[in-house]
Amino acid sequence: MSQNVFQFIDVQRVDPPKKPLKIRKIEFVEIYESFNQSQVQMQADRCLDCGNPYCEWKCPVHNYIPNWLKLANEGRILEAVELSHQTNSLPEVCGRVCPQDRLCEGACTLSDRFGAVTIGNIEKYITDKAFEMGWKPDLSKVVKNGKRVAIIGAGPAGLACADVLVRSGATPVVFDRNPEIGGLLTFGIPSFKLEKEVMQRRREIFTEMGVEFRLGVEVGKDVQFSDLVTEFDAVFLGVGTYTYMKGGFDNETAPGVYDALPYLIANANRLLGFEKSPSDYIDFAGKQVVVLGGGDTAMDCVRTAIRQGASRVICAYRRDEENMPGSKREVQNAREEGVEFMFNLQPVGVELNADGQACGIKVVSTELGAPDANGRRSPVVIAGSEQVLAADAVVMAFGFQPSPSPWMAQHGIGLDSRGRIQAPEQAEFAFQTSNPKVFAGGDAVRGSDLVVTAIYEGRKAAEGILDYLKV
Numbered sequence: 001m002s003q004n005v006f007q008f009i010d011v012q013r014v015d016p017p018k019k020p021l022k023i024r025k026i027e028f029v030e031i032y033e034s035f036n037q038s039q040v041q042m043q044a045d046r047c048l049d050c051g052n053p054y055c056e057w058k059c060p061v062h063n064y065i066p067n068w069l070k071l072a073n074e075g076r077i078l079e080a081v082e083l084s085h086q087t088n089s090l091p092e093v094c095g096r097v098c099p100q101d102r103l104c105e106g107a108c109t110l111s112d113r114f115g116a117v118t119i120g121n122i123e124k125y126i127t128d129k130a131f132e133m134g135w136k137p138d139l140s141k142v143v144k145n146g147k148r149v150a151i152i153g154a155g156p157a158g159l160a161c162a163d164v165l166v167r168s169g170a171t172p173v174v175f176d177r178n179p180e181i182g183g184l185l186t187f188g189i190p191s192f193k194l195e196k197e198v199m200q201r202r203r204e205i206f207t208e209m210g211v212e213f214r215l216g217v218e219v220g221k222d223v224q225f226s227d228l229v230t231e232f233d234a235v236f237l238g239v240g241t242y243t244y245m246k247g248g249f250d251n252e253t254a255p256g257v258y259d260a261l262p263y264l265i266a267n268a269n270r271l272l273g274f275e276k277s278p279s280d281y282i283d284f285a286g287k288q289v290v291v292l293g294g295g296d297t298a299m300d301c302v303r304t305a306i307r308q309g310a311s312r313v314i315c316a317y318r319r320d321e322e323n324m325p326g327s328k329r330e331v332q333n334a335r336e337e338g339v340e341f342m343f344n345l346q347p348v349g350v351e352l353n354a355d356g357q358a359c360g361i362k363v364v365s366t367e368l369g370a371p372d373a374n375g376r377r378s379p380v381v382i383a384g385s386e387q388v389l390a391a392d393a394v395v396m397a398f399g400f401q402p403s404p405s406p407w408m409a410q411h412g413i414g415l416d417s418r419g420r421i422q423a424p425e426q427a428e429f430a431f432q433t434s435n436p437k438v439f440a441g442g443d444a445v446r447g448s449d450l451v452v453t454a455i456y457e458g459r460k461a462a463e464g465i466l467d468y469l470k471v
């Protein structure tokens, strides 16, 4: 690190430049350029190497952030990438999609007055650069222990579990109904945040490490869960949450009203060449689109609509901007790309034209009332404030709930009242369910959350499985 302890004052925080707007608005490519080596060294050098690093504590996987910042600053990329993989199975993904402003960077000692260290972009640089240099995880010293673990779900939870298991000598076999790995990383999060090649590269790396993928295979349909329980020494469930929450308002199932995830999946399938029929694609070109909701999924929908060539895109949210759950960075990106935000509006019904097709959304204005049980102020409707926003397409982005399969109960896997799989971290073996042979983690256990928390639980569950198998 530099001899100048005031480097963080002399060198300001800089983010990598964004691609020009005219490209961003039409192309499904990541919007941020990559840092170059000298930018990485300058930015990493701003780190104070705090004795008690808040960034590291706040990071759900407790990445050794100041240590790999130091290595990046010294140009020791291969050592940095080895270190980052000690705590994280997909650092190049986290570098791209973690809400760093709420996690490591939000906790950085420098964040309030001087601008946090650009941790996320350096994390992305380290991993991408290492791959470019030909780096691969070295498993040559791993001794196989003969244990085989079935993993259901190739999302971040399942992949992280497979990563830790294979590095410990077990053989993970990952089943997913999708034709590519990644779960929501591939089929939910759009390419302008995470290009599809990132997961394809990871599939090749995991395969070389000894992880077996059985893709296009749905457990419960193409293979039976009971057969997996019999055939394998343990099973991990990383099946995510796929029940779309509805608004409960009039005409929400009318033609022209869409759930967010099928819309995003249809777009991903087209980009990946997995589209079964052209009629599966949901095209908003030339349409007036209103997206309801204020989270990251809503931001992904509005920005996808812009790239499809929608004539007008509005995001309507029932609280104010301050109380939006979505990442501030993504709201800013959406605004730059031409999305209009309308706050304190609650939908009450979809307006239909003579053909029964959505032609608008009726909303009422709200003001924020008393805090609810989670401490968030609830929107209260203002009487007589109805208005209609014209819309050819309405997208509901209200979040997701678990979708437990019947085979879970049949195999004694306990669920809570909201349908989440019960698999406590504090169980005798971490993330073990009420069926001792079955473990679980990620969104299916905690409810819709983040990539990095799914990675954490997948890794910890793998440790639980190894303890259970006594290897």
Ligand code: FAD
Binding pocket: 097, 098, 099, 152, 153, 154, 155, 156, 157, 158, 175, 176, 177, 178, 182, 183, 184, 185, 188, 189, 193, 217, 218, 219, 220, 238, 239, 240, 241, 261, 264, 296, 297, 300, 405, 441, 442, 443, 444, 448, 449, 450, 451, 452, 454
């Ligand atoms: P998933 O990623 O959902 O993976 C579950 C996998 O299980 C899927 O591939 C599914 O096909 C498979 N599966 C399920 N049942 C079966 C079965 N019976 N047989 C075979 N396979 C099965 N988080 C962030 O940190 N940053 C973001 O920017 C961000 N953006 C998001 C944008 C959108 C649109 C959405 C929907 C979520 C976003 N998230 C984001 C949240 C994040 O993607 C999830 O928290 C994370 O992917 C959960 O990982 P998981 O492995 O638990 O589940």
Ligand code: SF4
Binding pocket: 046, 047, 048, 049, 050, 053, 054, 055, 056, 065, 066, 107, 108, 109, 110, 117, 119
């Ligand atoms: Fe460096 Fe900020 Fe972490 Fe301190 S909190 S070690 S300054 S990145």
